[in-house]
Amino acid sequence: MTRLSDDCFDPSVPVMTVAEATAMILSRLPVVAGVESVPLSQADGRIAAEDVSAAIDVPPFDNSAVDGYAVRFSDLSETGSTLLPVRGRLPAGAAPSALSARAADRIFTGAAMPEGADTVVMQEDVEVTPAGVVLPSGIVRGANRRPAGEDIARGSVAIPAGRRLRPQDLALAAAIGRGAIPVRRALRVAVFSTGNELTEPGGARAASGIHDSNRVMLIALLRRLGADARDLGILRDDPDVLAARLREAAQGHDLILTSGGVSVGEEDHVKNAVAAAGSLAFWRLAIKPGRPVAMGVVAGTPFVGLPGNPVAAFVTLAFVVRPLLDRLGGAVHTEPRGMPVRAAFALSRKPGRREFLRVCVHRAADGACEATLFPRRGSGTITSLTGSDGFADVPDHLDRIDPGDVLAFHAFAAMW
Structure with a gap:
């Protein structure tokens, strides 16, 4: 696992904009997620680890885009209709032979074009007679023909490295003949909540306590982003215990994420615990809600402390932590387009x-x-x-x- 230097989050200004924080994350942090190959059936939502190039043309041969008749354009009359005898029938998957001059082949969508044919006339536009097929004038050369490589040419990059794979990307990978694809391993994220007032949802709640809602929300959001989010429970407001648990979490995780305890109150102990267990660059971000966000490094593992208020935690995960996840996980980060x-x-x-x-x-x-x-x-x-x-x-x-x-x-x- 890649370990970070203690000063990788060191900010140059006391209060940063979201754009400045994102730029720092993307410029200073390495990709930490390793590479594995997975079948296409398991690749949805994963990050492409390298460029995937097409080993073949797609489509691999010239084929018909419609049901109709394959002809040589040079055989068609420029001024009137043309009668051509029908030589054969070509369903999809059939191996065609060369088309001789002054003849037509009945052809179906997806079927390979016979050698010599360069145009397909739609069946709706022709008249079938005992002597052959009557083709109208005004047909354009190459009409209804899909040339080899029209979708993607052999040697072209089909899927760029860093893309979060979507169903359409998997379809393209399948079309170029790939059964598996190299992807980044899912980031392992340790998730804690902090606070003496918190109780587990479904458990007994003290009169002055609240049920922990942040951890459930954050884990669900992280998993939607493809992370392997791991629930490490509630940390009590004890600086020594916090520091010890954070050191433990640093082993075997790519990121530590907590909520609560990162403001400036006397009972906000997370910042001091991170400083004791590693190093802390306390960021005050120019964002609302969510000004207090603590970032640092614990035993070489990046740490982010989110605000305790649920909406602030949601906002900062979406607009501050997400670029961090993209960078650590090898994804190309794009700014959200509203x-x-x-x-x-x-x-x-x-x-x-x-x-x-x-x-x-x-x-x-x-x-x-x-x-x-x-x-x-x-x-x-x-x-x-x-x-x-x-x-x-x-x-x-x-x-x-x-x-x-x-x-x-x-x-x-x-x-x-």
Whole structure:
């Protein structure tokens, strides 16, 4: 397993934007996930470990795009219809022989073109007679013919390294004859929650306690991103115990992720525990919700401490930890592209932090998509995540949003 240096997260500024944090992650961290080969049936969502090139043309031979008649274009009349005798019948999979001049072959979709034929006339456009097939004028040379390599040429890169594989990528890999593909091993992520107030969901809850909701959410989100997320339970607010457990987690994991205990209060012990077990670069990010995010290294393993409020944990995982996962896991990171929506609300705000507002989106009378604010905006309000459609992404420089302003919208359904 690749080990990191203690100062790899060392920030150059005390408060970083999300863009600056992402740039630091992508420029300073190595890929840590190894490589394995898996069958295509198991490759969906995995990261391509190397370029996959086409060993053959796709399609591998010229073939017909329709049911019709294969002909030589030079045999067709320029001014009127043409009568050609039908020589043979070519279903898909048949091995054709050369087509002689002044003849046609009945051909079906996907069938290999006979040598000499360069054009297919659709069956709907012809007249079949006892003497042969009557072909209309006005046919274009090469019509309804799919040439070899039209989809992808032999030697071309079919799947680039770093791509998170999708069903369509697997279809292309199958078309070029690959039964398996080299992918990055799934990142092993240790997930803790921290806090004396937490109890396991389903367990007995003290009168002053709460059920731990963050860990369940974070593990589910990580698994949707292809990580091997491992539940390591709840850590109590004891600096010595925290440091020991973090050192243990560093062995056999590619990333340690916690939530809670990373702010500046007297009972926020995670930062000190990380400093004791390794090194800490405490990032204050210009993001809302989610300003306190701790990053560091424990025994060569990267560590991220997320805020304890559920919405802040969700936002920072989506927009701060995700680039980290992409980099460590060998994926090419792309910035989330929000869909433009029109604000149907007014909001004054203090500039300086990129803010993710929970919004509901509906279709307005003029057909445009409009966003309305979810009525409860607290960062501890889980129902603001379950009751909204996604985030409106507000740039850090804006001090006001007026109805009609266009914002980028990140739909929950498209984020994971």
